[in-house]
Amino acid sequence: MELNLNMAAILVAVVVNFFIGFIWYTPLFGKVWGREMGYDSNTKPDPKVMVKGMIFMVIGNFFFAWVLAHNIAAWNFVPGVAEMGPISNALSSAFFLWLGFYFPGHLGATVWEQKSWKLFFIDAGYSLLSLIVVSLILTHWK
Template sequence: MFDVNWLAIVLAAAAGFVVGGIWYGPIMGKKWMGAVGLSEDQIKSGNMGVIYGGAFAFSLIASWTLAHTFASYASYGAELSVVAKVMTAFGAALGFIVPAIGTNYLFSQKSKALFFIDAGYWLLFYIAMGMVHAYLP
């Protein structure tokens, strides 16, 4: 329906993936493991192909959705600036993703620490994707 930049979609998904590697690695890795109650051995015993492959597939869906959103704006004549695209991506995370995980964490009685770790990640993830889509329309 709308033309999208497939290279930007893949690169934006990859950018979000890199943010995740840094966020859940050296920045918040140990705190996240404690908050979810997993040891390094338990994490390493997971099927990494399925975990990382699935996560990247979900990143591609999120990136395509963001690209499609910007393309739909453009089809109506909107010319969004870099800041507008990044803020739109941030707003999608803040307005949709963060409340959704917050609701899930409330009902599953997850810790506030885990909520803030994961919410921070999703905000950064969408900012990174928004930046790629802003510079590679």
């Protein structure tokens, strides 16, 4: 059995996910997120730190999309998955990965690190949205 991965879809998912993160953590929730993280809104971040952060985010987004593509491709070998259709497959993959891996991590960080529940919902919401969007890209672009 061979896992067929579409590298173009993975790369597009990386770029789309980068922009989702930018929109989520800048105009949508940037001020609230920064305040909940304890950042001073009057201080501009060092440009070198910003560039380094963006580079590592792109690298992380690549691994995120690449591993998710493997996961989705592996599910194609499960009997009955083909009948689900690509949207159901994408939403199921995204939701169950989020519920099993992201949600517990965000929940634990919120409680153990005494972070705010606003921060929990911002970060957990981003994780779920990015999983859904990237899953939809990967399941529809064969």
